[in-house]
Amino acid sequence: MSLIVLGLSHHGAPIELLEAAVLDQGARGRLEAAIISSEHVVEAVVVSTCNRTEVYAEGLTFHGALADVSEALAAATGVPLTDLQPHLYVHYEDRGIAHAFSVAAGLDSMAVGEAQILGQLRDSLTRAQRRGHVGPALNTLLQQALRVGKRVHTETAIDDVSRSLVGAGLAAAAEVVGPIAAARVLVIGAGGMGALAATTVSQAGVPSVTIANRGLVRAERLASRVGGRALAWESRLEGLADADIVISSTGATGVVVTARDVEAAAVVRAGRPQVFVDLGLPHDVDLAVTDLDGITRIGLAELGEMLRHTGDVPQVQEARDIVTGEVAAYLTERSAEAVAPTVAALRSRAQQVVDDEMNRLSRRTPELADGDRAEVQRTVHRIVEKLLHAPTVRVKEMAQAGQGGSYAKALSELFDLDPREVSVVSTPPILPVTDDEEVGR
Incomplete structure (x- = not known):
């Protein structure tokens, strides 16, 4: 039996394709079940985040497993295999192990070193265990990957690099709205990335941070941590008019901020520029907002371009050395x-x-x-x-x-x-x- 990793990520797939390939919890479980029904595959775990959608599989035959996993992934995402194939990567055995460790360490993420992937990987493994989709091979591999990821975050300063995604967005926003220390920020979403965004904004000295989330209790908890205020989900659009910068990361399957919402807020803002840093995948902010005067939208594609060279920093090299030794x-x-x-x-x-x-x-x-x-x-x-x-x-x-x-x-x-x-x-x-x-x- 052999390890096969097949997927697509921000490295080689356009954001539009990544958005189409995002799978929720239920879809991931159904995809795993479809894969292990193949005569060529005995174990499977699906990981789907804002950076990637990939399958870890323990196959009995390489070519048979690869073909069945590819077809199952296309069926699950609704994207024709002919459209997926040019952007798919395949890692086999040793390279698959190295890839799993690198992913867990945050080295393969758009925001290098981000820690959210550890929780996402753990949740994926737990779900697959609960449904009986994994066995000794993938259990051992992914548990070891989680251990390596924790070690990297404990023994290196890679967490400083992980803030780069939000930091890059704030730096770009400052070029439009002026100094961050004088800006008012609305964070939509209080999950892992939302919490990172709120913390980074607070540490940057932003005087006014507002948190809007579907669950008000979670928004209030995060707001208290960063010295901001919480806003009920149904009132989030009211916060648009007050915000110079809006950072959104909700994990919703559709847009949460429409062009009409932004247009209405722009009237109240009376021409003051506004920047949307959209960290959602699929995107949270209507792409049409860029047609409005004074509105700038910065999405994952633009942020990825800004962060192309973050892998050269010393903390990243230290993390890579740990991963190489662990592999x-x-x-x-x-x-x-x-x-x-x-x-x-x-x-x-x-x-x-x-x-x-x-x-x-x-x-x-x-x-x-x-x-x-x-x-x-x-x-x-x-x-x-x-x-x-x-x-x-x-x-x-x-x-x-x-x-x-x-x-x-x-x-x-x-x-x-x-x-x-x-x-x-x-x-x-x-x-x-x-x-x-x-x-x-």
Whole structure:
């Protein structure tokens, strides 16, 4: 079985296509169910955020799994496969593992280092676990990815970089409305990105921050944290006229601010310029607002262009170094685990040979004293242990170098081993040699 990651992200897909491919919780679960119904796939997890929609799958065959996942993704998003294919990326095995770790660390996000992806990835895994769509392979991989992501945020200052998305939006807005410290800001949405936006705005010294959210309690909680005020959802349009900058990130499937709403607010504003920083995917703010005088809309596409070079900062390189080391350690551990059944099978076979020969000796020499019989058994064990020492050590060394698979296969064929046999894990190992009987002495 092999890991396959297939998806599209802000790196190679236009925002319009990403918007069309966004899947809600229910759609993600249905897509996973459709994928694992394939004869070529046994596990699947779907992750869909404002930056990406991608599938992690454990496949029995590469080409069959790839074809079935691609077709299922097209059906789930309603986007023809011919339109999806030019923008899809595929990562296989080692590259898939590295991709998963990088995503969890925030290194693959539009706002490099953003921490929201950790929660989104965790939620996706939890949902897939609850519905029985994942097994040992993806469970292990994604739990390890979450651990790596937490480590990156704990051991590096990458969180400082993660504010870049909102920061870039504010910097661009300042060029239109003037100094941020004199601006009035309305944040629509109190989720992960909304909270990040409100916190960043507050830290920038904005004197007036208003939070509008579908749940007033959550808006009030966030407002109290940033020293702002909360606004009921049904009153959010009233806040438009007062705001010089509007930052929106709701996760809604349709626009929450229409051109008509903005036009009405513009009348009250009497010609004062207004900037909308739209962090939603699909977009929250009607694209037609840009046709109105004095209105500027900055969306994810524009912000992505502004942030193209954030990957060059030292904090990002530190995070990459951690991810690279974690990937190498994970691959080494997985390789060792892969050869472990072969090593166990080899020792189990040797144990069986020793037992058979000792039983035969007992039948042929019933008069042999117990002490002598015990000495013969120890001698046989030492011989077997010395014979097994080199191939056992060598297969483990090759596993650490990523070459254990072929050697393990050779051992299995040469000794006619079946690592899947239950007896392999239930048979006691060959007795270890004592300190004064170490191999090579």
